[in-house]
């Protein structure tokens with residue numbers, strides 16, 4: 001149940017941007033063209049990044065799931081990919097104010113996706129190119145060495161990623177003291193305490209450019225920074241330290257480096273996949 005510093009910082013930035021947009025609209029209402037900044041129903045894209053079945057952050061295959069980030073994205077009607085025979089429109093599988101999620105369609109080719117809102121306005125293309133490799137989706141982004149569910153014991157998903165409070169990870173309830181294990185092979189990157197996160201651990205996952213974060217652990221991880229961990233290695237136990245109501249793991253999955261230019265993505269698809277592979 002934690003909002004940590006980076007979430008608050010991002011939220012602060014978003015509010016600042018929103019404030020600027022609102023003040024622009026207020027001062028120059030008459031000068032704003034339909035579809036421009038401040039016009040009702042217009043949407044603005046910040047980026048399109050891969051969140052599931054990825055090759056890399058901006059490299060995907062048909063079947064990969066991408067997240068469109070920006071403002072007013074609850075208004076998105078279609079995500080438009082470049083196709084070899086013309087634009088391909090896809091309805092998002094999920095939309096929030098600042099994110100819309102869509103599956104890359106067959107036939108899509110490299111380009112800068114854009115979106116169309118409910119009133120038919122088209123956004124500017126994404127500033128970054130999305131590279132689309134041909135062929136079947138990769139079965140998983142997990143390395144061949146396997147994976148494990150991060151909680152070795154009875155557990156229950158309490159709350160997923162995002163939502164109204166911009167939750168940065170997934171909350172998974174489990175009895176205090178239940179072992180926490182490395183979900184992927186990697187290296188212990190940090191073992192720290194923070195008032196909201198409580199005792200937390202960051203694992204730099206090998207080979208997938210991802211960081212895994214475990215929060216609210218009952219005690220500091222016994223592992224030292226730099227220790228290599230294999231899949232299933234115990235890294236701590238479930239607790240309720242920091243800002244936690246009840247014993248649970250707040251788990252985050254970052255593509256790239258956590259808090260250093262990386263991006264927290266929805267960990268639930270990974271958790272579901274790891275659960276399937278466990279046992």
Ligand SMILES: [Zn+2]
Pocket residue numbers: 001002167169170171250251
């Ligand atoms: Zn949480």
